[in-house]
Amino acid sequence: MKRINPRLAKLHRSYSVSELADVLGVHKHTVRGWLKKGLLPIDGAKPTLILGSEFQAWWAKQRKAAKRPCAPGQxxxxxxxxxxxxxxxxxxxxxxxxxxxxxxxxxxxxxxxxxxxxxxxxxxxxxxxxxxxxxxxxxxxxxxxxxxxxxxxxxxx
Ligand SMILES: [Zn+2]
Structure with a gap:
């Protein structure tokens, strides 16, 4: 997985899918994939907008989940x-x-x-x-x- 610096997304800015992709240096398909994996866009915005703080919080959660040791049954x-x-x-x-x-x-x-x-x-x-x-x-x-x-x-x- 590509290393991403989530702080490149500014907390109080909102980004379109392609803007967020540009800021983070990833493909916009990657950002769309994140949206499918639970990254929440700003409610009702068309086209899709993502708040920088929402992205950072989601990213931190993903990282933490990735590091979490296996739960019982896993x-x-x-x-x-x-x-x-x-x-x-x-x-x-x-x-x-x-x-x-x-x-x-x-x-x-x-x-x-x-x-x-x-x-x-x-x-x-x-x-x-x-x-x-x-x-x-x-x-x-x-x-x-x-x-x-x-x-x-x-x-x-
Ligand atoms: Zn597997």
Whole structure:
């Protein structure tokens, strides 16, 4: 992801999509993408206007969300670059020793294998409500589950 300095958008100015794109040095399609991802334009303005302060607040929230460790029931997907839930609620656990091991699951969004180190005793807290198949051997989850054929990697994934 491109590095963006959100402070280039002045707090008390409003920007059209292309103005905001120019100020930040991104493509206007990027700004449109942000609007789809929850950046709020000024109510009722046509064409779309975005307040600098609204952009900065939204950007800070996005950054914070990106840094947030995985919540219970989630693992970090390297491809989506987001914490994601396991596809079909399926998990596998490969013990590395009596107490510790690796959880494996497929990303619900893109089907990429996700890994999360955990203590065996913590699994009910890390993945509440999900059934874990404990295995020592490499998992066969790939053969049994197929990623969604509709997953378009150019989308949010
Ligand atoms: Zn993913």
């Amino acid at each position: 693992m970090y997907c390297l491809r989506c670059r987001l914490p994601k839930a396991p596809a079909l609620g399926m998990l596998e656990y490969a013990a590395t020793n009596a107490a510790t091991g690796n959880l494996k699951a497929m990303c619900e969004t893109c089907g990429t294998m996700m890994h999360r180190r955990t203590q065996m005793a913590d699994i009910p807290f890390v993945m509440p409500g999900l059934r874990v198949e404990r295995t020592l051997a490499p998992s066969s989850i790939v053969e049994r589950t197929h990623p969604s054929p509709n997953c378009d990697e150019k989308k949010d994934c």
